[in-house]
Amino acid sequence: xxxxxxxxxxxxxxxxxxxxAEVFHTRLSExxxxxxxxxxxxxxxxxxxGLRVAKDGKMGFAYSTRLTEELIERAIQGWRVSKVDEANxxxxxxxxxxxSLVKFDLEKAIEEVRDSFPNLLEVPEWASxxxxxxxxxxxxIEVASTEGSDKRSKATFSSAYIExxxxxxxxxxxxxxxxxxxxxxxxxxxxxLKEDFLFKLEIAKNExxxxxxxxxxxxxxxxxxxxxxxxxxxxxxxxxxxxxxxPLKLGEDFGTKxxxxxxxxxxxxxxxxxxxxxxxxxxxxxxxxxxxFVRSINTYYWARKANxxxxxxxxxxxxxxxxxxFSNVIIxxxxxxxxxxxxxxxxxxxxxxDFASGAFSLSVGLAWNPKEGKAVKGLNLSGxxxxxxxxxxxxxxxxxxxxxLKSRSLVVEGLxxx
Amino acid sequence: xxxxxKRAEELGASFADVRYTRVRTLVLVANETREYVESNGVTxxxxxxxxxxxxxxxxxxxxxxxxEDAERAVSNALGDRKSAVVYLKSKKAEVSLPLxxxxxxxxxxEKMKVVRRIRDEVMKLEGVKAVTVSYREVLHDKRYLSSDSxxxxxxxxYNGVSVTAVIKRGDLSLTVFDRFYSYKRFVLFDVADxxxxxxxxxxxxxxxxxxxxxxxxxVVMAPEVVGxxxxxxxxxxxxxxxxxxGIFSDKLGKPVASEIVSISDSPMVDDEQAIGSIVYxxxxxxxxxxxxxxxxxLNEFLNDRYYAAYLGANPTGNARAEGPISRPLVRMRNTxxxxxxxxxxxxxSEVNEGYLLVSMSGGQTNNDGTFQFGIDEAYEIVNGEVGxxxxxxxxxxxxxxxxxxxxxxxxxxxxSPGFCGKMGQTVPVSDGGPYxxxxxxxxxxx
Numbered sequence: 001x002x003x004x005x006x007x008x009x010x011x012x013x014x015x016x017x018x019x020x021a022e023v024f025h026t027r028l029s030e031x032x033x034x035x036x037x038x039x040x041x042x043x044x045x046x047x048x049x050g051l052r053v054a055k056d057g058k059m060g061f062a063y064s065t066r067l068t069e070e071l072i073e074r075a076i077q078g079w080r081v082s083k084v085d086e087a088n089x090x091x092x093x094x095x096x097x098x099x100s101l102v103k104f105d106l107e108k109a110i111e112e113v114r115d116s117f118p119n120l121l122e123v124p125e126w127a128s129x130x131x132x133x134x135x136x137x138x139x140x141i142e143v144a145s146t147e148g149s150d151k152r153s154k155a156t157f158s159s160a161y162i163e164x165x166x167x168x169x170x171x172x173x174x175x176x177x178x179x180x181x182x183x184x185x186x187x188x189x190x191x192x193l194k195e196d197f198l199f200k201l202e203i204a205k206n207e208x209x210x211x212x213x214x215x216x217x218x219x220x221x222x223x224x225x226x227x228x229x230x231x232x233x234x235x236x237x238x239x240x241x242x243x244x245x246x247p248l249k250l251g252e253d254f255g256t257k258x259x260x261x262x263x264x265x266x267x268x269x270x271x272x273x274x275x276x277x278x279x280x281x282x283x284x285x286x287x288x289x290x291x292x293f294v295r296s297i298n299t300y301y302w303a304r305k306a307n308x309x310x311x312x313x314x315x316x317x318x319x320x321x322x323x324x325x326f327s328n329v330i331i332x333x334x335x336x337x338x339x340x341x342x343x344x345x346x347x348x349x350x351x352x353x354d355f356a357s358g359a360f361s362l363s364v365g366l367a368w369n370p371k372e373g374k375a376v377k378g379l380n381l382s383g384x385x386x387x388x389x390x391x392x393x394x395x396x397x398x399x400x401x402x403x404x405l406k407s408r409s410l411v412v413e414g415l416x417x418x
Numbered sequence: 419x420x421x422x423x424k425r426a427e428e429l430g431a432s433f434a435d436v437r438y439t440r441v442r443t444l445v446l447v448a449n450e451t452r453e454y455v456e457s458n459g460v461t462x463x464x465x466x467x468x469x470x471x472x473x474x475x476x477x478x479x480x481x482x483x484x485x486e487d488a489e490r491a492v493s494n495a496l497g498d499r500k501s502a503v504v505y506l507k508s509k510k511a512e513v514s515l516p517l518x519x520x521x522x523x524x525x526x527x528e529k530m531k532v533v534r535r536i537r538d539e540v541m542k543l544e545g546v547k548a549v550t551v552s553y554r555e556v557l558h559d560k561r562y563l564s565s566d567s568x569x570x571x572x573x574x575x576y577n578g579v580s581v582t583a584v585i586k587r588g589d590l591s592l593t594v595f596d597r598f599y600s601y602k603r604f605v606l607f608d609v610a611d612x613x614x615x616x617x618x619x620x621x622x623x624x625x626x627x628x629x630x631x632x633x634x635x636x637v638v639m640a641p642e643v644v645g646x647x648x649x650x651x652x653x654x655x656x657x658x659x660x661x662x663x664g665i666f667s668d669k670l671g672k673p674v675a676s677e678i679v680s681i682s683d684s685p686m687v688d689d690e691q692a693i694g695s696i697v698y699x700x701x702x703x704x705x706x707x708x709x710x711x712x713x714x715x716l717n718e719f720l721n722d723r724y725y726a727a728y729l730g731a732n733p734t735g736n737a738r739a740e741g742p743i744s745r746p747l748v749r750m751r752n753t754x755x756x757x758x759x760x761x762x763x764x765x766x767s768e769v770n771e772g773y774l775l776v777s778m779s780g781g782q783t784n785n786d787g788t789f790q791f792g793i794d795e796a797y798e799i800v801n802g803e804v805g806x807x808x809x810x811x812x813x814x815x816x817x818x819x820x821x822x823x824x825x826x827x828x829x830x831x832x833x834s835p836g837f838c839g840k841m842g843q844t845v846p847v848s849d850g851g852p853y854x855x856x857x858x859x860x861x862x863x864x
Contacts, residue, residue, distance in 0.1 A: 036659050038724060039497030041492060044475035044743060048461065063459035065480045065742075070460075077454030081530040114496055130663035167661070167787075174662075174786035211834065242758040243451065245584045247591055305451070319443075319459055338422075349782035352792025354810045356584040356591040361812025361862035363782075363790035380790075380814045382632070383864035418632045418861050 001178045007049075014053055015146045019079075020090040022145035023067070024050040024277065026318050030137035031110040033117050035129065040116070050320035051075045054090050059301075060084035063319045081401050084311065087304035091297050093148025096281020099267040099274050101155035102138070103184035109136040109158065113188050120160065126167050127201050130175065130205060134160040134188045141367045143279030147377050151279045157270065158187045162197045166205035173207060174377070176200040176366055177346070181270045198346065208323030213417040216380065216393075218370070220409045221321040221402040225356040226347040229329060229359065229405060231385045232260070234355040235326040238298035242306040247358035247385050252293045254389040259332035260288040262313065264327030271327040271404040276336050277314035278322050288389075290334075297324045331407035337394030339370040340411050347381060358385030364417075383415035391415060419563050422466055427490035427565055428472045431468040433503050435492075435564035436483055437700055438464045439742035442557045444521075446530050448537040449550040453530060456552065463742030466491050472499035480745035504733050504862045505724040506703065508567030513697045515574035521604040529553055532606050536581060539614040545585040552580050553606055556846075560700070568702035568789045575599040576601045576693040576846055578835060581613055585624055592627070593807060594620045595779065595794060599835035599846075600690040620795060627807040630796070632862055635774035637813070638765045638799065638855045641832035643775040643791070644755050645849025648840065650781040651789040651817040653753040656683075656710045656718075657736070657840075658725035660748075665787035665818065669716045675821035682707055682757035684840035685735060687752045687848065689833040694751035698735065701746055705735030710753075711821075722748050740843035747840055755851030756826025765826045765855040767802040773861065774804050775813070787817045812862045820856055828853035 007023045014021035028046040033039065050063040053075045060079025064071045082088065113134050137157045144150050161179035165172035174291050178197040180187040207326070221228070240246040264273045264282035273279050278300050287295055295311065299322045303310035315325035346365030353360035361382035368375050383391075391414035397407045419436045426434035445457035466483040468475050468491045473494030477487050521529075537551045559577035562568060578599025596616045598609040637771035639647060655666050666674070675681075685705030686695045696705050701723045709717045721729060722737035725748060737746035766774060779792035791813050833850035843852050 031498065037473065037662055037728065038501040040474040040476060040495040040745070041494045042478065042745065043477040045480065046463075046478070046743060047480055059454060059457050061458060063457070063461075065463060074458050077526055078458050081446070081455065081526045082426050083448075083453035110493075117496075119500075128663070130660075141527070152717055171668075172663075174787075174788075175784065240608065243449070243584075244586065245548045289521060319457065319461065321454075321456060347841065348784055349780065349790035349792070349812075350786075352778075352780035352782065352812060353795065354593050354779060354789060354792070356593045358591075360808045361790075361792065363788050363814040365784065375574065378788075378816070378860075380812065380860055380862040382812060416862065418860060 004068055007067065009342060011068060011144060011146050013308060018055055020054040020146050022052045022090045022143065022149065024316065024318055025142040027140040028137060029106060030135055031113065032133065032135035033113060033138035034133040035121060039080055050316065050318040052090060053079050054088050055079065057084040057086050057088050057211050059088040061321050071097035087301050090145050090147045091149070091278045091280055091300040093150065093279065094130065094281050096275050097265060099265065099272055101183060101267060103156045106136060106138045108113050110183065110187055116188065116190060120162060120194060123194065123198065127164060127198060128167065129162060129164040131163040132161065135203050136188065143275065143354045145279065151275050153274045156183055158182055158185050160188045160190065162191055162193060162285065166201040168205050173201065173204040176204050183270060183272065191203065200366055203373060204366060207377045210376045210379060216411060216413050217338040217415055217417070218309060218341060218343045218396060218409050218411050220343060220345045221400045221405055221407045223344045223347050224407055224410060225402050225405050227350055227362065228388065229326065230350045231353060231355065231360065233326050235358060235385055236293065238296040238302040238306050238308060239324065241296045242302065247356060248293050250293055250296060254291045256291045256392045258288065258291055258334045258392050259286065261286050261330040262326050262328070263330055269328040269401065269404060269406065273327060276312045277316035280310065280312035283312045285313065289306040299324050305329045326404060328404045328406065333392060333395035333410065337396050337411050339396045339409060342367050342376060342417065343370050344381065380418045381415055382418065387414050388412060419482055421485050422483040422488040423563060423565055424466045426492060427486035428494045429489065431470050431492060431565065433469040434467065435562065435567055435701065436464055436466045437560060437562045438482055440559045441741060444555045445583060446533050446553045448525065448533045450541055450548055451671060453534060455768045461742055464550070465745055467822045468492050468495060469503060470495040471500040472501050473497035473553040473573045474501055476745060478735045485776045491820050501724060504725040504726040505566045506568060510569045511698065513572045515573055515601065517577060517604050518602065518849035521577055529606055532610050536579065536614055540581060540583055540617050542760050542853040543585065543618055545621060545625050545806045546583045547586045548584040548656050550582045552717055554578060562700065562702040564702055570698045570702045572698060574601065577604060577606065579606060579609060579613060580625065581617055583617060583621060585621055587625060590844050592624050592626050593794060596620060597835065598691070601693045601695050601733060602690040622806040623795065627809045630773065630808040630811040630861060635861050636769045636855065636857050637859045638769060638774050638853055638854055640774065640776045641830060641851050642777050642834045643793065643852045644780045644851030645753065645834055646791060648755050648851055649750060649847065650783040650791065652681050652710060653683060653750045653822065655787065655817060656720055657748040658719045658721040658729060661719045666716055672716055673714050674818055675711055675714045676824040678712055678715050678758055678827050679821055679824050680709070681711040682709050682756060683720055683750050685751050687833060691835045692833045692848040696751055699737045700739045701737040703735040703737065710735045720748055720750065722746060723787055738845050739844055744843050749840065749845055750838060750847050752833065752848045752850065754831065754833065754849065755854060757826065757829050757831045758850045760826045760828045762828050762853040765828060765853050766799055766804060769799045770801055772799045773808070774799055775796065783817070788814065790814045813859045814862065815860050820859065823857040824854055825857050
């Protein structure tokens, strides 16, 4: 087995060879408990290193669970086949912001989750839990480079989910799913999660055929998380805009006064961070301002390539190159209205969409008529990302946080229900 | 590893196992602006599981487990004391399914040269504005040890190329995709011309495609789409962890489909694109064929050691884990419709107004028995003839209703490679089948 070397020693060695270099090092300690008929309880220790090297306009990348000479050699091998491109450089070190992201003690949290998990599985007799889980974790990230970056950060994370059916006369209702994720331990404290699960089950157990198909839908934050965020992330990435692979155009006006902001600085939210995946200090970025697509999000490479301002939006694991991604997304609409048409709470299969055109045609998981509170079954929702953005009429209901999205429900016209 | 198992048994574990895995991954990418190594890595790690008084405790870590890790796993054990596993006869086996020739014998420069050539040729096609070509090779080395004396070492892998092009037609952007993978041979040098030609045809069709109608129509599904249907709409619902609470839970031995429908999950398929092929699963179980639906009747579920015990069934060898520290889940391997006795032409000729669905952009199923597929290559069928290509459509429906509406199955059997996601883990699989006609499916389009 090859011996491991120190991060700084690896950087010094590469610098002596004339390379710029960057080590992205992560360590994760996690405890998870899951139920799917039986209960499993697991601790996980993960650690890995991603190494980028750059010289003469070429970039190489390799990763491993151990930092060894072999990793350095493989990164240099990769550098050799890279195309020359002046945007290929390791980002400079920049001082940044400080956030308080460690919200609990992991060992105490493990004890609490082990004690509280059985409570999550206790539901009324008319309901049944098929799957449930809870996890607590402490992650550490280090980004060090020959260019002056030397960042370290720790953050805690907790999440929980519950899935199941209601017993109905014909058998079981459609399954419903509720989940929650927070930096502190509130996600694993089961009352709110169970309340949401039972609320959805009450609706799902009264499922009816649609009488008519409205021209308006109200997309809850859960549905926006399912549909809007994946399509929008693709569309507003600088690489896709630059490569003409985005369905949207910078400067495009969607005609409605709404705003989409990516904000990694909100320390209570799940994707908050002090620096991005390239060690660059976190920035709040207004992507859509008063209905106009004003800024795309990027990695350092794509900011240089497209000659736009860096947004410090790199996300990655040690095993991947940086790509542009959302941190925490905040949506606000100027017009406030009421839930209308059909309330859509979950949509399935967004990965089957055509991301370049923004076209989607998805099965509706859970949707209900807001007046009767009964689930409507067997529906398909189709349209394009542009249809969706142009169709936003108002926001409705309470503002809620669903994973990395903070938003009210959006009332949207112009999508097709079938 | 032996030390950890021994310590677990000393601490009262009625069953313990450990899997140590080393995975080597290489991904080369060329698009119209960049050529680079997307991934070039080695990950190693182990998963140790213990069953103590009917409760599971697990430890995942990036090294071989030691005695103290068994102590941690035992202290983790928690539950309702109802878990059990099927015990197996002792077995020592070494399995090797090498890629031939070995891709490691070729340099990154040689591989990138071909990736670049595919990119350059596809970029020349009319309408293409962006293209991404990815070459991926993944090589696994695993050793599985258990307290019931299983000692199984396996080495296998797969490699392949995928091509995605974005074309512009006025304001409309559309995606065209193709790929070729193999678990038997190093394919990069051999399949480049085939992929370039296939992309040329697909781009031409997309450039003249029309929007589909929205509504309910009869469809003829080509092997790739049939395979994904078998995988998404039937295979997932037959995975024991989902089956016990899903729509199949009370239907074993009962008719769930038209009598001409038989669907299986096979561990080894001769077709080289069947990249879900395995000999042993990640619990050291011999992988065997599972006849999920046999002549319309729900026959058997896919299981792991736990669900085999829970259901009183024979183990099927469907426990698979994505990576070194992932826990095994009940997963498919190569899932397929069994062939019938019609021809493709006969199936199409009996459709007055409908669609021929050729290839997929992805699919999803749900435990309530509904499914959703994105179709990226499809054609109108008008008066029994295949007509114009359509831009993009999605089909949705109820699995049980759709299975009962199958009215024709052709003689072919073709497999397509894929990657299946479940509970945060992705594993290579393949899906296959003949041409299949369904009398009514809900179509949504844009």
